[in-house]
Amino acid sequence: MNAELLFDAALILLLLALAAATLHTRKLYTAIVLFIVFGLMLALTWARLGAVDLALAEAAIGAGLIGVMLLAAFGRSGPEAATRAPPAVLAASVLLCSLLLVLFAQGVWPLANNSAPVPELVNSHLAASGVSHPVTAVLLNFRAWDTLLELVVLLLALLGVRQLHSPNMNLPAAWPLLQAWSRLLAPLSIVIGGYLLWRGSHAPGGAFQAGAVLAAGAIVLRLAGLLPPLRWNWWPMRACVLGGVALFMTIAAAGYWLGSGWLDYPPGLGKTLITLIEIAATVSIAVSLSLLVVGDTREITP
Amino acid sequence: MSHISLYLLGGVALWVLGLHALMTQRNALRRIMAVNVMGSGTFMVMVALAARMTPIDPVLQALVVTGLVVAASATAFALRLATTESPVADVDRERE
Amino acid sequence: MSAALLSLTIPLATAMLLLLFRTRAGTVVIVANTASLVAAMLALDAVMTGAREQLSLGNWDAPLGIRFELGPLTAVLLVFTALIHLLVTIYAQASRHSKTRDTDFWPLSCLLHASLAALWLSRDLFNWYITLELLGLTAVAMIIISGPRSHLPALRYLLLSLAASLCYLLGVAFLYGRYGVLDIRMLAEVVVDDPGTRLAMLLLTLGLMLKAALWPLHQWLPAAHAAAPTAVSALLSALVVKGPLFILWMVWSTLAEPGFARQAGVLFAFAGIAALVSGGWAALRTPWLKVLVAYSTVAQLGYALLALGLLLYWQDPEMSIALWLFVLAHGLAKVSMFLGAGEMQATLGSRRVSALKGASQTMPLAMFAFAVAGGSLIGLPPSGGFIAKWVLLQPLLVEPSHWPWALGVLLGTLASAGYVFRVVTIAFNRADPSSPGHDPDTAAQWLAMLPALIVWAMALLSEPLILWFQEVGL
Numbered sequence: 001m002n003a004e005l006l007f008d009a010a011l012i013l014l015l016l017a018l019a020a021a022t023l024h025t026r027k028l029y030t031a032i033v034l035f036i037v038f039g040l041m042l043a044l045t046w047a048r049l050g051a052v053d054l055a056l057a058e059a060a061i062g063a064g065l066i067g068v069m070l071l072a073a074f075g076r077s078g079p080e081a082a083t084r085a086p087p088a089v090l091a092a093s094v095l096l097c098s099l100l101l102v103l104f105a106q107g108v109w110p111l112a113n114n115s116a117p118v119p120e121l122v123n124s125h126l127a128a129s130g131v132s133h134p135v136t137a138v139l140l141n142f143r144a145w146d147t148l149l150e151l152v153v154l155l156l157a158l159l160g161v162r163q164l165h166s167p168n169m170n171l172p173a174a175w176p177l178l179q180a181w182s183r184l185l186a187p188l189s190i191v192i193g194g195y196l197l198w199r200g201s202h203a204p205g206g207a208f209q210a211g212a213v214l215a216a217g218a219i220v221l222r223l224a225g226l227l228p229p230l231r232w233n234w235w236p237m238r239a240c241v242l243g244g245v246a247l248f249m250t251i252a253a254a255g256y257w258l259g260s261g262w263l264d265y266p267p268g269l270g271k272t273l274i275t276l277i278e279i280a281a282t283v284s285i286a287v288s289l290s291l292l293v294v295g296d297t298r299e300i301t302p
Numbered sequence: 303m304s305h306i307s308l309y310l311l312g313g314v315a316l317w318v319l320g321l322h323a324l325m326t327q328r329n330a331l332r333r334i335m336a337v338n339v340m341g342s343g344t345f346m347v348m349v350a351l352a353a354r355m356t357p358i359d360p361v362l363q364a365l366v367v368t369g370l371v372v373a374a375s376a377t378a379f380a381l382r383l384a385t386t387e388s389p390v391a392d393v394d395r396e397r398e
Numbered sequence: 399m400s401a402a403l404l405s406l407t408i409p410l411a412t413a414m415l416l417l418l419f420r421t422r423a424g425t426v427v428i429v430a431n432t433a434s435l436v437a438a439m440l441a442l443d444a445v446m447t448g449a450r451e452q453l454s455l456g457n458w459d460a461p462l463g464i465r466f467e468l469g470p471l472t473a474v475l476l477v478f479t480a481l482i483h484l485l486v487t488i489y490a491q492a493s494r495h496s497k498t499r500d501t502d503f504w505p506l507s508c509l510l511h512a513s514l515a516a517l518w519l520s521r522d523l524f525n526w527y528i529t530l531e532l533l534g535l536t537a538v539a540m541i542i543i544s545g546p547r548s549h550l551p552a553l554r555y556l557l558l559s560l561a562a563s564l565c566y567l568l569g570v571a572f573l574y575g576r577y578g579v580l581d582i583r584m585l586a587e588v589v590v591d592d593p594g595t596r597l598a599m600l601l602l603t604l605g606l607m608l609k610a611a612l613w614p615l616h617q618w619l620p621a622a623h624a625a626a627p628t629a630v631s632a633l634l635s636a637l638v639v640k641g642p643l644f645i646l647w648m649v650w651s652t653l654a655e656p657g658f659a660r661q662a663g664v665l666f667a668f669a670g671i672a673a674l675v676s677g678g679w680a681a682l683r684t685p686w687l688k689v690l691v692a693y694s695t696v697a698q699l700g701y702a703l704l705a706l707g708l709l710l711y712w713q714d715p716e717m718s719i720a721l722w723l724f725v726l727a728h729g730l731a732k733v734s735m736f737l738g739a740g741e742m743q744a745t746l747g748s749r750r751v752s753a754l755k756g757a758s759q760t761m762p763l764a765m766f767a768f769a770v771a772g773g774s775l776i777g778l779p780p781s782g783g784f785i786a787k788w789v790l791l792q793p794l795l796v797e798p799s800h801w802p803w804a805l806g807v808l809l810g811t812l813a814s815a816g817y818v819f820r821v822v823t824i825a826f827n828r829a830d831p832s833s834p835g836h837d838p839d840t841a842a843q844w845l846a847m848l849p850a851l852i853v854w855a856m857a858l859l860s861e862p863l864i865l866w867f868q869e870v871g872l
Binding site for chain 2: 077
C-alpha cells in the first residue's frame with residue numbers, strides 16, 4: 001500500500017515538474033519535446049487510474065498528433081522574441097494562482113470519498129444499450145448527443161483551418177528509411193485501428209482511438225510521399241469527413257420521426273446501429289485529423 | 303490519505319500551473335501548451351473522481367474522452383492559426 | 399418539441415449539404431433559415447399555454463441521459479436566433495460590400511445557428527460545455543474569414559475562450575464530484591450551500607463571464623468583433639455572447655441558494671454598472687467605427703448583468719424578464735448598427751469614425767439605421783430598448799432605497815447617448831463631407847435598417863410578451 005502511494009506521489013511530482021519545465025524552459029524546442037513527454041506520462045497516469053480508453057486516446061491524440069502538430073508549428077514559426085512579462089504581472093499571477101491553488105485544494109479534498117448514483121444506472125441498463133463496454137455505451141448510447149456534437153467540433157476545427165488559406169506545406173523529399181518504415185507501419189496502423197474499433201464494443205477502445213491511429217498511419221504515409229496530396233476539393237474526402245455527423249443525424253432524426261425517440265435505437269438494432277455509427281465516426285475522425293495535419297490547403301476554385 | 307486525493311490535488315495543481323503560464327507567457331505556442339496543461343489538469347481531476355469508486359465511473363471517463371477530442375481539435379486549430387504567416391497589421395493600420 | 403428539433407436540424411443539415419457540394423449559395427441558406435424560423439414559431443405556438451415540453455435524448459432519463467426542455471424562453475430564443483440569422487444572411491447575400499459572398503460564411507453561419515439552438519434546448523452541464531466550444535470555434539472561424547489582419551485578435555479570442563471553457567469544465571467536474579448529476583434541474587433539487595459548491599459556482603461563473611465578455615473579463619471582445627466581416631460582427635454581438643449569458647442565468651437562477659445569491663447579486667450588479675460606464679467611455683473615445691460599436695456591446699451587456707444581479711439580490715423574477723427583453727432588443731439593434739456601420743465604412747473606404755463626416759447626406763439610409771438602432775440602445779421610447787429599461791426601472795423607482803441603482807442606469811443611458819450622438823453629430827457635419835469611394839448600395843442599407851425597425855415595432859409586441867412571461871414564467 002505504501003509503496004503504491006509512493007509510486008503515485010512520484011508520478012504526480014514528475015508530471016508537475018514536466019509541466020513546469022515545459023511552460024518555463026528557455027528554449028521553445030525543448031519545451032515542445034518536454035510537452036510530448038508530458039503527454040506520454042499522462043497516458044501512463046490514465047492507465048494507472050484505470051482509464052484504459054483514455055490512456056489509448058491520450059497516447060494517440062494528446063501526445064502523438066498534437067506533438068506532430070507542435071513540431072510542425074515550431075518549424076513554421078519564426079525565432080521567438082525574448083519578451084518577458086513585466087514583474088508586476090508576474091507577481092500578480094503568482095499571487096492569484098497560489099490563492100486559487102489553496103481554494104481548489106480545499107474544494108477537491110472532500111470529493112475523494114463521495115460517490116455518484118450514475119455508474120450503477122449505467123450498469124443496470126448496460127444490457128439494453130447494445131454494447132457491453134460501459135464507456136462505449138455512454139459515448140454512443142446514453143450520451144450519444146455529446147458525441148455527435150463532438151464530431152461537429154472536429155469538423156469546425158477543420159473548417160477553421162481552411163479559412164486561413166495558408167500555403168501548402170513543402171514536404172521535404174522523403175528519406176528512404178522513412179519510406180521503408182512507413183510501408184511497414186501503415187498496414188500495422190490499419191490493423192491496430194481496426195482492432196481498436198472492433199474491441200470498443202466490449203473492452204477499452206473505440207472510434208476515437210481507432211480514428212487517431214489510422215490518421216497517424218495516413219500522416220506517416222503522406223510524409224513519406226507515398227500518398228497523393230489530401231485535398232478537401234476531392235468529393236470522397238468531404239463525404240468521409242461529413243459521413244460521421246450525417247449518419248448520426250440521420251439515425252437521430254429517423255428515430256424521432258419514424259421510431260420511438262430522438263437518438264433512440266429501435267430494440268434489437270442497437271448493436272448494429274452503434275457499429276455503423278462507430279465505423280462512420282472512425283473514418284470521419286481519421287480523415288479529419290489527417291487533413292488537419294497534412295492536408296493540402298490551397299484550393300482550386302471550382 | 304488515499305491515492306485519489308493525491309491525483310485530485312495533482313490535477314488542480316496542473317490547472318493552476320497552466321493558468322499561470324497562460325497569464326505570463328507571450329509566445330503563442332507556449333500559451334497553447336499552457337491551455338493544454340490546464341486541460342490535462344481538468345481531465346486528471348475528472349479521471350481521479352471516476353476512479354474513486356468501484357466499479358469505475360464510466361460516465362466521467364466518457365466525458366473525458368469527449369473533452370480530450372474537443373481540446374485536441376481546438377488545439378490543432380489554434381496551432382495553425384498561430385503560425386500562419388500574417389503580414390503584421392499595425393503597418394497598414396497606421397496608413398489609413 | 400418536434401418543431402423545435404426541426405429548427406435545430408434544418409441548419410445542421412443545410413451546413414452538411416453546403417459543405418458536401420461545396421456550394422456557397424446564399425439563397426439556400428436563406429431558404430433554410432426561413433424554414434427554421436417557421437419551425438421555431440411553431441415551437442413557440444406549442445408552448446403558448448406555458449406547458450414545458452421535455453425530451454429525454456435516446457429515451458434515457460436524466461441523470462443517465464441528456465434532457466432537452468422547451469419552455470417559453472427557449473422557444474422565444476429559438477425564434478430570435480432564426481430571425482437574426484435570416485436578417486443577416488439576406489443582408490450578406492444582397493450587399494455588394496459584404497466580404498462574405500464567396501466564402502465559407504454560409505456553412506459556418508448554419509453551424510452557428512445549430513449550435514445556438516442546441517444550447518438553448520439543452521439542460522445538461524456537460525452538454526453545455528460542448529455547445530460552448532462549438533460557439534467559440536465557429537466564432538473564431540468566422541472572424542478569420544476577413545483575412546490575415548484578423549488572425550491576431552482571433553487567436554487571442556480562441557485562447558481565452560479555451561481557457562474559459564476549461565474553467566467552466568473544472569467547475570462542472572467539482573459539481574459532478576459532489577452531487578453525481580449533470581442535469582440542472584436534478585442538481586437544483588440536491589444542491590446545498592457549502593464552500594465546495596460555492597467554489598464550483600465561482601468557476602462556472604468566471605468561465606461563462608469570460609465567454610460572454612462581461613465586465614471585467616471583456617477585453618478580448620472589441621478587437622475580435624471589430625476584426626470580423628460585417629455580417630459576422632452582427633451575428634457575434636447579437637447572438638454568440640448571449641449563449642454563455644443564458645447558461646449563467648440558468649445556473650444562478652436555479653442552483654444558487656438565496657443567501658449566496660444575494661451576496662453574488664450585489665457583485666453582479668456593480669459589475670453591470672461598471673460595464674455600462676467603462677464600455678460607454680471606451681466607445682466614446684475610440685477612433686474606429688466598428689470598435690465603437692463593439693464597445694457598445696460591452697456596455698449594453700452591463701444592463702443584462704445589472705438585471706441578473708438585481709434578480710439574485712431581490713429574488714425578483716420580474717428582473718429575468720427585464721434581462722431577456724434587453725437581450726432581444728440589444729440583439730436586433732446591434733445587428734442594425736453593425737450592418738449600417740459596415741456599409742458606411744465600406745462605402746467611405748475608411749474605418750475611422752471621423753470619416754463619417756457628412757454621412758447623413760451621402761448615405762442617409764445607413765446613417766438612419768445606425769441612429770434608429772442607437773435610439774433603442776439609449777432607450778428612447780417607444781423602442782424595445784425603452785421597454786426593457788422600463789421593466790428594469792419600475793422596481794427601482796418605487797422604493798427610495800433602490801434609487802442608487804437607478805442612478806447607475808442613468809449613467810449608462812448617458813454614456814450610450816454620448817457615443818450614439820458622437821457618431822450622429824459627425825454625420826450631420828455637412829461642411830466638408832467625405833465622398834463615398836463606391837456608389838452607396840441602397841438595397842443593402844435598407845436591409846441594415848430592417849432590424850432597427852423591428853426593434854421599434856417590438857414596443858408594440860412587448861406588452862403581451864411581458865404579460866405572457868409573467869403568467870407562464872420563463
